[in-house]
Amino acid sequence: MNSVYEKLLACYESIKDQVSEKPLVGLVLGSGLGGFADEIEVTGVIDYNSIQGFPISTVAGHKGQYVFGKVCGVPIVAMQGRVHYYEGYPMSDVVLPIRLMKLMGAEILLLTNAAGGVNTGFKAGDLMLIKDQITALVPSPLIGPNIDELGVRFPDMSQIYDLDLSEAVLRAASEQNIHLQEGNYMQFTGPAYESPAEIVMARGMGADAVGMSTACEAVAAVHMGMRVCGISCISNLAAGMSGKPLDHKEVQEIADKVSAEFKGLVAASIEKFAQL
Numbered sequence: 001m002n003s004v005y006e007k008l009l010a011c012y013e014s015i016k017d018q019v020s021e022k023p024l025v026g027l028v029l030g031s032g033l034g035g036f037a038d039e040i041e042v043t044g045v046i047d048y049n050s051i052q053g054f055p056i057s058t059v060a061g062h063k064g065q066y067v068f069g070k071v072c073g074v075p076i077v078a079m080q081g082r083v084h085y086y087e088g089y090p091m092s093d094v095v096l097p098i099r100l101m102k103l104m105g106a107e108i109l110l111l112t113n114a115a116g117g118v119n120t121g122f123k124a125g126d127l128m129l130i131k132d133q134i135t136a137l138v139p140s141p142l143i144g145p146n147i148d149e150l151g152v153r154f155p156d157m158s159q160i161y162d163l164d165l166s167e168a169v170l171r172a173a174s175e176q177n178i179h180l181q182e183g184n185y186m187q188f189t190g191p192a193y194e195s196p197a198e199i200v201m202a203r204g205m206g207a208d209a210v211g212m213s214t215a216c217e218a219v220a221a222v223h224m225g226m227r228v229c230g231i232s233c234i235s236n237l238a239a240g241m242s243g244k245p246l247d248h249k250e251v252q253e254i255a256d257k258v259s260a261e262f263k264g265l266v267a268a269s270i271e272k273f274a275q276l
Contacts (some may be wrong), residue, residue: 008096008100010053013048023075023101023204024273025273026102030232031053031252032254037063041076064081065081074270077101092144098220102225110266112231115185116238117238117241124237128208132161133231185214186207190212195239
C-alpha cells in the first residue's frame with residue numbers, strides 16, 4: 001500500500017469512533033479566525049497531538065485541534081490551526097488534515113487565510129473571495145505515486161473554486177453589507193515574507209494576494225472530489241507597496257480587527273452551502 005495513504009488511513013482509524021456526526025463542511029480557520037470556534041455549537045474536539053503521526057502546527061495563534069459541531073444547523077468540522085510547508089513537513093503531511101476531513105465525510109471545503117495584498121486596489125482589512133490560484137512556486141501535494149483510492153493521476157484544475165459555492169459567499173456578503181473583493185491567490189513557500197521584486201513578479205503573473213498556505217490544500221481537495229471555496233483576509237499590503245517593513249504581529253492585529261466581519265461572512269456562507 002502507498003505509504004502516504006497508509007498513514008492517512010491510520011490517522012482515520014484512530015479517530016473515526018470520535019466522529020459522532022458526518023460533517024458536510026470542512027473549514028480551515030486561518031489567522032484571525034481561530035476564535036470562530038467559539039461561534040460553533042461544539043459537539044466534540046480532537047487534539048492533533050492525540051492522532052498518531054499527525055503533523056502539529058508550530059505557528060503562534062494556531063491552536064492545533066479539530067472542532068466538531070454545527071454552524072446555523074449545518075454539521076461541520078473545523079481545523080483550528082493548520083500546518084504549513086515552511087514548518088518543515090513534507091507536502092503530503094501538509095495536506096493530510098484536509099484529506100482526513102474528506103474521510104470523515106466532508107464534501108465541501110471552505111479555506112480561509114490571512115494574505116498580503118498585491119492588487120493596488122486592495123487595502124489592509126479587505127476580504128477577498130478566491131477565484132483562482134497559482135501554485136507554481138510550491139511542490140504539488142500530488143507528486144509521487146498516485147493514490148488511486150483518492151483520485152485520478154491527472155486531475156482537472158480548470159475550476160478549483162466551485163462557482164456555486166463562490167456565488168453563495170457573494171450573496172452572503174451582499175446581505176451583510178460586506179464589500180468583498182475578488183481575485184487570484186498565489187502561494188509562496190515562506191516563512192520569509194516576499195521581496196518587493198517577487199511581488200512585482202506575482203502581480204505580473206496575475207496574483208491579487210499572496211500567502212503561505214491554502215493553494216496546496218485546494219489541490220489535494222479537488223483531487224479527492226471535494227467542492228472548494230476560499231476567502232482571504234488582506235491583512236497587509238505586500239512588500240514594497242506600503243513603504244514599511246512587514247511583521248507577523250501586524251498581520252495578526254489586522255486579522256483580529258476584522259475577525260467579527262469575517263466570522264459573520266463565514267457563518268452566513270456555510271448556511272447557504274447547505275441549501276445548494
